[in-house]
Amino acid sequence: MKDTKVIKIDPIKPEEDRVREAAKYIKDGKLVIFPTETIYGIGANALDENACKEIFRIKGRPSENPLIVHVSSLAMAQEIAEIPGEYMNVIKRIWPSPITFIVKAKDKIPKRVVAGLETVAIRMPAHPVALELIKKSGVPIAAPSANPSGKPSATNATLAIKYFKGKVDCIIDSGSSFFGLESTILTLDKLKILRPGPFTREEIEIAFGQKPFVDDVARGKASAKKSISPGTKFKHYAPDTPLFLYNGDAKKLAGIIDDLGAATSLVFIGSKESCKGLAKATGCSTIELGPKANLYEIARNLFNGISLLDSMKVDFGIIESFDERGIGFAIMNRIRKASSGKSFGNLGQLSKYLEKEGY
Ligand code: TXA
Numbered sequence: 051m052k053d054t055k056v057i058k059i060d061p062i063k064p065e066e067d068r069v070r071e072a073a074k075y076i077k078d079g080k081l082v083i084f085p086t087e088t089i090y091g092i093g094a095n096a097l098d099e100n101a102c103k104e105i106f107r108i109k110g111r112p113s114e115n116p117l118i119v120h121v122s123s124l125a126m127a128q129e130i131a132e133i134p135g136e137y138m139n140v141i142k143r144i145w146p147s148p149i150t151f152i153v154k155a156k157d158k159i160p161k162r163v164v165a166g167l168e169t170v171a172i173r174m175p176a177h178p179v180a181l182e183l184i185k186k187s188g189v190p191i192a193a194p195s196a197n198p199s200g201k202p203s204a205t206n207a208t209l210a211i212k213y214f215k216g217k218v219d220c221i222i223d224s225g226s227s228f229f230g231l232e233s234t235i236l237t238l239d240k241l242k243i244l245r246p247g248p249f250t251r252e253e254i255e256i257a258f259g260q261k262p263f264v265d266d267v268a269r270g271k272a273s274a275k276k277s278i279s280p281g282t283k284f285k286h287y288a289p290d291t292p293l294f295l296y297n298g299d300a301k302k303l304a305g306i307i308d309d310l311g312a313a314t315s316l317v318f319i320g321s322k323e324s325c326k327g328l329a330k331a332t333g334c335s336t337i338e339l340g341p342k343a344n345l346y347e348i349a350r351n352l353f354n355g356i357s358l359l360d361s362m363k364v365d366f367g368i369i370e371s372f373d374e375r376g377i378g379f380a381i382m383n384r385i386r387k388a389s390s391g392k393s394f395g396n397l398g399q400l401s402k403y404l405e406k407e408g409y
């Protein structure tokens with residue numbers, strides 16, 4: 051067990067001495083869990099192969115799954131990666147922001163960090179604490195999401211502490227992340243979204259002046275066989291309790307639940323409005339994610355909401371679908387993964403899934 055130092059830092063006006071204290075751990079080759087605008091990350095000096103090896107170990111992460119390298123300046127990015135000249139101006143304009151670029155790696159970055167690939171994922175986080183930490187460390191920081199492999203990403207310090215106290219040297223507590231979903235990942239060789247996130251496809255189109263490519267992997271409807279995005283091959287967070295995605299008309303769900311006679315054995319996860327309506331009509335338990343009109347709030351509560359399902363001791367969960375515009379696209383990617391692609395629109399389809407589960 052390590053003696054983990056927890057340092058509280060103001061998310062908007064980071065206290066300089068406290069950031070310096072955390073940065074000292076990074077400089078010394080130790081691990082620091084830190085906030086970003088998306089989720090919390092487990093960070094180490096990206097140029098220190100041994101420190102990065104420890105990240106893989108404590109997460110239980112397969113060595114073929116590369117890390118994202120976080121930078122605080124364009125110059126720092128250029129030391130480790132080749133930023134295509136044609137996109138330089140766009141990147142200067144949009145950085146820092148919740149988007150990660152896949153570009154060609156330079157030799158300086160250890161092979162272990164990029165899992166032996168020719169490319170590296172780089173990102174400049176739009177969180178004052180993350181940016182200050184990188185600046186004061188003076189090195190790029192490699193950081194995957196702060197969760198043991200297969201668990202939901204930590205969107206606040208409390209969960210990061212629960213997961214990793216005693217396993218890392220330092221945890222920065224700056225409250226909750228702003229978005230609650232991991233960054234968008236975009237390959238720059240062909241402007242393709244590998245993972246949708248808070249930097250939306252509409253915003254990519256505006257910034258880059260062209261529509262990014264999107265496929266069923268980005269939609270969360272398929273998993274990549276080959277390693278174009280290594281991450282899409284690996285198992286994603288799904289609760290232990292079976293979870294089904296309802297893609298039909300919200301008003302018809304109460305009827306389906308009634309016909310099934312299953313109100314007491316399920317939990318419904320959805321918008322505040324749908325939860326209220328369904329609880330009233332069927333008496334089922336619900337997990338509210340936020341008002342329908344605020345997809346950012348839904349995004350922020352999503353991982354937490356889904357992970358609550360297992361603590362509710364029911365046979366299965368049903369989750370609502372959301373509008374796929376804006377951040378809704380990333381929300382639906384995570385929901386499809388958490389429900390392992392099991393979606394239904396009527397009683398017959400749901401019954402089939404339940405039969406398979408031995409219900
Ligand atoms: O918001 C985020 O991106 C957070 C915070 C901490 O910055 N980080 C994060 O890291 O989500 P992680 O490791 O959980 O997800 C990184 C994803 C993985 O799916 C990985 O396979 C992919 O990025 N990735 C990393 N390097 C890559 C590369 N060279 N080519 C393709 N995909 C890559």
Ligand code: MG
Pocket residue numbers: 194195203
């Ligand atoms: Mg992750």
